[in-house]
Amino acid sequence: MLEIKNLHVKLQEEDKVILRGVNLHIGSGEVHAIMGPNGSGKSTLSYVLAGREGYEVTAGSALLQGEELLEMEPETRAAAGLFLAFQYPVEIPGVGNMTFLRTAVNAQRKARGEAEISSGDFLKLVRERANTLKIDADMLKRPVNMGFSGGEKKRNEILQMAMLEPKMCILDETDSGLDVDAMKLVSEGVNALRDAGRSFLVITHYQRLLDHITPDVVHIMAAGRIIKTGGPELALEVENNGYADLLAEVE
Amino acid sequence: MSAPQKNRADLAVRLGGDLPVFAGFTQTARARAMARLQAVGLPHSRDEYWRYTAPDLLNGAVPNLGAQHPQGQLGAKLNPLVLTFCDGVFDAAASSDLALLGGKIALLSNANTDLHFAQDIYGSLEERGQTPVARPFAALNTALAQEGVILHIKGKIARPILLNYVAKADLSDVILHHCIKLDAGAEVTILEQGSLGARGNLVIEADLATGSALHHIRSQTSDDAALAVTHLFACLHANAALKSFTLSAHGRLIRNEAVIELVGDHASAHVAGASLTDGPDHHDDTVFITHQGRACESRQVYKNVLKNGAVGVFQGKILVRQTAQKTDGYQISQSLLLDGDSQFLAKPELEIYADDVKCSHGSTAGAIDDTALFYLQSRGVPRAQAQALLVLAFMAEAVEEISSPDLAEDMRAQVEAVLQRSRL
Ligand SMILES: Nc1ncnc2c1ncn2[C@@H]1O[C@H](COP(=O)(O)OP(=O)(O)OP(=O)(O)O)[C@@H](O)[C@H]1O
Ligand SMILES: [Mg+2]
Numbered sequence: 001m002l003e004i005k006n007l008h009v010k011l012q013e014e015d016k017v018i019l020r021g022v023n024l025h026i027g028s029g030e031v032h033a034i035m036g037p038n039g040s041g042k043s044t045l046s047y048v049l050a051g052r053e054g055y056e057v058t059a060g061s062a063l064l065q066g067e068e069l070l071e072m073e074p075e076t077r078a079a080a081g082l083f084l085a086f087q088y089p090v091e092i093p094g095v096g097n098m099t100f101l102r103t104a105v106n107a108q109r110k111a112r113g114e115a116e117i118s119s120g121d122f123l124k125l126v127r128e129r130a131n132t133l134k135i136d137a138d139m140l141k142r143p144v145n146m147g148f149s150g151g152e153k154k155r156n157e158i159l160q161m162a163m164l165e166p167k168m169c170i171l172d173e174t175d176s177g178l179d180v181d182a183m184k185l186v187s188e189g190v191n192a193l194r195d196a197g198r199s200f201l202v203i204t205h206y207q208r209l210l211d212h213i214t215p216d217v218v219h220i221m222a223a224g225r226i227i228k229t230g231g232p233e234l235a236l237e238v239e240n241n242g243y244a245d246l247l248a249e250v251e
Numbered sequence: 252m253s254a255p256q257k258n259r260a261d262l263a264v265r266l267g268g269d270l271p272v273f274a275g276f277t278q279t280a281r282a283r284a285m286a287r288l289q290a291v292g293l294p295h296s297r298d299e300y301w302r303y304t305a306p307d308l309l310n311g312a313v314p315n316l317g318a319q320h321p322q323g324q325l326g327a328k329l330n331p332l333v334l335t336f337c338d339g340v341f342d343a344a345a346s347s348d349l350a351l352l353g354g355k356i357a358l359l360s361n362a363n364t365d366l367h368f369a370q371d372i373y374g375s376l377e378e379r380g381q382t383p384v385a386r387p388f389a390a391l392n393t394a395l396a397q398e399g400v401i402l403h404i405k406g407k408i409a410r411p412i413l414l415n416y417v418a419k420a421d422l423s424d425v426i427l428h429h430c431i432k433l434d435a436g437a438e439v440t441i442l443e444q445g446s447l448g449a450r451g452n453l454v455i456e457a458d459l460a461t462g463s464a465l466h467h468i469r470s471q472t473s474d475d476a477a478l479a480v481t482h483l484f485a486c487l488h489a490n491a492a493l494k495s496f497t498l499s500a501h502g503r504l505i506r507n508e509a510v511i512e513l514v515g516d517h518a519s520a521h522v523a524g525a526s527l528t529d530g531p532d533h534h535d536d537t538v539f540i541t542h543q544g545r546a547c548e549s550r551q552v553y554k555n556v557l558k559n560g561a562v563g564v565f566q567g568k569i570l571v572r573q574t575a576q577k578t579d580g581y582q583i584s585q586s587l588l589l590d591g592d593s594q595f596l597a598k599p600e601l602e603i604y605a606d607d608v609k610c611s612h613g614s615t616a617g618a619i620d621d622t623a624l625f626y627l628q629s630r631g632v633p634r635a636q637a638q639a640l641l642v643l644a645f646m647a648e649a650v651e652e653i654s655s656p657d658l659a660e661d662m663r664a665q666v667e668a669v670l671q672r673s674r675l
Pocket of ligand 1: 011018036037038039040041042043044045054087
């Protein structure tokens with residue numbers, strides 16, 4: 001599904017290198033988790049994959065289903081099936097959440113040469129999916145993420161994911177800020193979307209999310225590299241011992 | 252040459268030799284306006300309210316027409332009665348039957364009009380609006396207007412009245428003057444669209460009797476090179492309500508003035524504008540709201556989108572007289588600068604003589620939010636469409652001043668059309 005090779009990234013405006021040769025292969029239907037200390041480059045990796053400006057790729061590639069992502073506009077990447085649930089979801093005053101969702105769904109359909117969804121079908125779909133995530137009608141009417149609590153913003157990200165039905169979902173700390181019940185809701189939302197044709201890359205600091213969404217593979221990122229890869233037990237090790245031992249191993 | 256001398260010299264050039272002679276019910280008003288105009292001359296860049304907008308282009312030679320961007324009929328869903336003016340001349344063939352209107356209607360050009368009320372209105376609100384700030388182009392308009400409609404609205408008129416302007420001739424120099432008198436409890440929606448001419452000067456005088464309501468929605472987005480100066484003079488009696496919204500784009504230089512007087516108690520005046528200006532074009536909103544009655548409310552909401560070295564100007568004043576206790580005044584002017592070359596010049600003014608009032612004003616200039624743009628793109632929305640959404644969001648507070656959802660929707664569609672055309 002996603003094949004990242006030797007990815008090097010620096011800031012465009014500064015001489016600061018953030019990613020120093022990331023290699024990652026996520027097969028179809030797999031769930032991978034990335035853990036790692038603050039500032040190790042996890043969000044940068046997700047932003048670069050999604051196409052945010054301000055970063056310069058100095059080497060490497062990232063293929064989504066065999067197609068080079070790094071040369072596409074962000075909207076083309078989305079239409080190709082990439083989705084990023086933001087660590088810090090963005091507030092957009094003046095743009096209604098509903099309008100936002102419908103515009104996004106239709107833009108992607110259009111890019112794929114499909115017909116627009118009818119208003120009726122769209123409404124039905126949103127209501128149903130919002131309901132499962134306990135997002136009420138009022139939140140749908142408000143401007144995108146405006147006045148949403150931290151947890152509501154994260155649930156809204158998952159709602160967008162559920163509406164857009166992407167192939168490759170990157171969740172950047174979707175669990176932070178969630179209470180126990182919301183964590184369950186979000187995990188259920190993710191698990192409901194798990195299938196053979198869809199993959200996940202879950203960035204998290206906590207083992208707890210991984211209790212709900214069991215990953216196939218866990219990676220540890222430090223200083224812009226993946227320094228260790230293992231099974232779910234690796235997350236437990238981090239939870240219990242922190243990163244010190246792992247970092248020492250690679251030194 | 253001193254400033255006043257220069258002003259008068261410019262006027263002499265502008266007026267040329269013999270002044271036209273007008274007969275009929277406007278004769279006296281025109282003569283008085285000409286005298287006012289002769290006293291002050293044309294605007295000069297040293298005049299207090301012309302420092303940000305150089306009047307030279309307006310005072311100079313009339314240009315050719317620019318590329319025209321015809322739009323679909325504004326408010327088509329509401330089946331408006333249409334009055335068409337082609338290069339300033341009333342076009343009966345392209346207009347609805349005036350008899351359909353219900354109220355009284357007459358054309359300015361009909362010198363035999365027997366409308367006593369018209370005689371009372373024509374030029375009178377404009378004249379009141381000349382103090383404390385002279386508005387020479389409005390006086391010029393009253394003195395020389397070629398055409399316009401005089402409307403006397405007696406009840407609630409369901410169908411909007413669309414003033415449809417078509418510009419066809421290069422060098423067309425058009426002066427239109429409309430008067431609207433609303434009787435107590437009357438209500439009407441006036442729409443304006445199109446381009447007056449290569450150079451246009453428009454005055455609307457609106458007299459709102461007790462409990463009457465005027466909705467005014469204007470689109471000036473159809474000429475690439477037009478020079479336009481408009482004035483809306485309105486006088487609101489007790490419980491009257493005015494809502495005026497203008498969308499502007501493409502014109503070379505546009506200056507829209509609103510001069511509103513709230514004389515009765517509990518009246519409400521909302522004036523709003525949204526503009527998209529691509530350099531070197533220049534857009535100016537100049538608003539003067541006077542609170543005289545008690546417990547009146549006024550809102551000024553102006554949103555400018557500027558790019559490629561465009562200049563946007565906002566001069567907005569709230570004057571609260573001593574009698575106007577419990578005034579609620581609000582003013583906001585904001586600009587979205589799509590690049591670093593454009594500028595927004597704002598001059599908000601509050602002058603308050605009553606002690607129990609609530610007035611607020613704010614002015615901001617900012618860039619488009621790149622993070623929001625990326626967020627939208629990351630959801631699959633193409634960049635141009637994402638930008639249009641953000642521009643519409645920026646303008647939302649102004650567009651929300653339009654009461655009719657259909658007309659608001661028309662305006663949003665026009666904003667999108669402008670964005671597509673101009674690649675702002
Ligand atoms: N646009 C930017 N400008 C300046 N520094 C940046 C920028 N983007 C990333 N960085 C820096 O790059 C490093 C990696 O940041 P990143 O956000 O990718 O870390 P992270 O692994 O997601 O951390 P966290 O766990 O705290 O979310 C940090 O030192 C950060 O300060
Ligand atoms: Mg991060």
